[in-house]
Amino acid sequence: MSFIKNFTEKLLxxxxxxxxNFYDNSNIGENTEHIGLIxxxxxxxxxxxIINADRKYDYKGFYKDVLSFFAxxxxxxxxxxxVSRKPDSELLDFTDxxxxxxxxxxxxxxxxxxxxxxxxxxxxxxPDKVNELDRLIKESFDNxxxxxxxxxxxxxxxxxxxxxxxxxxxxxxxTLGLIVINGAIELFLLFSGMRNEVIAEGAxxxxxxxxxxxxxxxxxxxxxxxxAHYLGNSLSLYIxxxxxxxxxxxxxxxxxYLISGIxxxxxxxxxxxxxxxxxxxxxxGLMAGILVYTMIKNxxxxxxxxxxxxxxxxxxxxxxxxxxDVDNWGHIGGFVTGLAASVVMLKGxxxxxx
Numbered sequence: 001m002s003f004i005k006n007f008t009e010k011l012l013x014x015x016x017x018x019x020x021n022f023y024d025n026s027n028i029g030e031n032t033e034h035i036g037l038i039x040x041x042x043x044x045x046x047x048x049x050i051i052n053a054d055r056k057y058d059y060k061g062f063y064k065d066v067l068s069f070f071a072x073x074x075x076x077x078x079x080x081x082x083v084s085r086k087p088d089s090e091l092l093d094f095t096d097x098x099x100x101x102x103x104x105x106x107x108x109x110x111x112x113x114x115x116x117x118x119x120x121x122x123x124x125x126x127p128d129k130v131n132e133l134d135r136l137i138k139e140s141f142d143n144x145x146x147x148x149x150x151x152x153x154x155x156x157x158x159x160x161x162x163x164x165x166x167x168x169x170x171x172x173x174x175t176l177g178l179i180v181i182n183g184a185i186e187l188f189l190l191f192s193g194m195r196n197e198v199i200a201e202g203a204x205x206x207x208x209x210x211x212x213x214x215x216x217x218x219x220x221x222x223x224x225x226x227x228a229h230y231l232g233n234s235l236s237l238y239i240x241x242x243x244x245x246x247x248x249x250x251x252x253x254x255x256x257y258l259i260s261g262i263x264x265x266x267x268x269x270x271x272x273x274x275x276x277x278x279x280x281x282x283x284x285g286l287m288a289g290i291l292v293y294t295m296i297k298n299x300x301x302x303x304x305x306x307x308x309x310x311x312x313x314x315x316x317x318x319x320x321x322x323x324x325d326v327d328n329w330g331h332i333g334g335f336v337t338g339l340a341a342s343v344v345m346l347k348g349x350x351x352x353x354x
Contacts, residue, residue, distance in 0.1 A: 014298050044076070078107065132298055284316065
């Protein structure tokens with residue numbers, strides 16, 4: 001049954017992990033009875049159990065044991081995917097399921113997948129779309145090509161190699177270069193005693209920019225208000241920039257950084273009005289780039305998934321409103337500009353869903 005193998009591969013690509021002892025045979029294919037995988041998204045675990053309902057075994061009893069296992073978790077959504085070439089009334093009745101309370105710690109969803117008609121059947125009061133699993137199911141239907149069963153470890157290795165092939169840059173020299181450039185400028189300002197003069201000439205300043213000093217939209221990104229300001233931004237730039245550089249490539253990372261910084265500077269000029277310096281607007285743009293990547297590719301970027309980045313961004317922007325010396329409009333401008341830039345950059349790539 002090529003669907004089970006195809007769907008398992010799709011789940012591995014989406015960063016679901018096989019659950020030990022939840023597959024009857026390590027070779028995933030025609031003779032597979034069941035396989036279970038899990039993925040943590042924020043505080044919610046998603047458990048997907050693929051069950052070959054055409055095999056002659058007590059799949060109802062097995063699924064009851066599945067629910068007992070997942071009931072140990074704090075918050076879990078279990079999706080039972082019952083696969084059949086010709087679903088009978090017994091199977092359709094079993095998967096005709098109503099969810100009474102979506103606030104329960106365990107939510108039980110049961111789908112029938114008819115691999116003859118290539119369709120997903122969700123009967124009763126339950127969703128037919130969960131965490132994009134419906135899309136993965138549709139992409140897993142047999143396309144007429146012959147496929148052989150493969151060991152789960154082989155499928156995992158293939159997925160690992162595919163992830164490595166998506167890395168555009170094997171090093172983070174650009175990220176480190178930006179940190180060094182900013183550091184060299186900070187050292188000059190620290191020891192020359194010219195910080196105030198440089199800020200006056202290179203910072204975001206509405207009257208200066210409106211009078212034709214557009215260069216300020218670039219220069220302000222490389223000036224900081226002090227060593228603590230520089231070190232904080234450097235840490236954020238290293239964490240976010242290294243990931244963007246690896247998965248977007250150096251050219252796109254630099255473009256994203258500069259465009260986000262310019263967008264941050266424009267919004268700061270319009271809504272802040274005072275002097276503003278620092279790389280944080282551009283860094284918020286890089287954060288947006290990671291967010292778009294995780295959403296389009298449906299996978300994390302070295303531990304940063306969609307949920308984590310959204311929380312990170314909300315906390316960063318919200319905390320900015322708590323301090324009077326933080327240019328939060330610049331942060332918002334950089335983030336929004338970074339969103340737009342990264343969407344454009346990822347258009348046309350494999351797995352693209354923009």
